[in-house]
Amino acid sequence: MNLSSILKPDAVKVISEASSKKRLFQRLAEAAEASYGLDGDAALEALLDRESLGPTGVGSGIALPHARVTDAKAVRGVFFRLERPLEFGAVDRQPVDLVFALFAPESSGVDHLKALALISRTMRDAAVCEKLRANDNPATLHTVLTEGRPSQAA
Incomplete structure (x- = not known):
């Protein structure tokens, strides 16, 4: 598994502003609907339900919201990348500017966990985050995220 199999180029965006976490989740769900054909309302509801269990802001300006969605096929x-960081309730209480949302089939089992681990490893790489924060072009951001990071056993 690699990020290029999970992340389509048109699912990478630079967002000028998100007024709240809920609005951010709405935009993520809309992007999932546009890029992958997921039910946007169901994706939003799944993100909100998962977030109610505990915040997915992992620190250092990074959030990894994730949810299982009924109509996801993979x-x-x-x-x-948020141009203006958003208060997110992250573990370190820092606002978030890099958000990688993951949508998985309800029956995905270990694939969901492997993908989440891969994304987490990628986003913990300080050099990757520095490049992401330094670029405004979605195509460049996609390249930074997907360049040669094969998965490792979780």
């Missing part, structure tokens, strides 16, 4: 991702 594990899929949406990446947003």
Whole structure:
């Protein structure tokens, strides 16, 4: 598994502003609907339900919201770079500017966990985050995220 199999180029966006976490989740769900044909309302509801269990802001300005969605056929991702960081309730209480959302089939089992681990490893790489924060072009962001990071056993 690699990020290029999870993340389509058109699912990478630079967002000028998100007024709230809920609005951010709405935009993520809309992007998942546009890029992968997922039911946007169901994707939003699944993200909100998962977030109610605990915040997915992992620190250092990074959030990894994820949810299982009934109509997902495979594990899929949406990446947003926020031009203005958003208060997210992250573990380190820092606002978030890099958001990688993951949508998985309800029956995905280990694939969902492997994808989440791969995304987490990628986003923990300081050099990757520096490049993501330094670029405004979605195509460049997609390249930074997907360049040669094969999965490792979780």
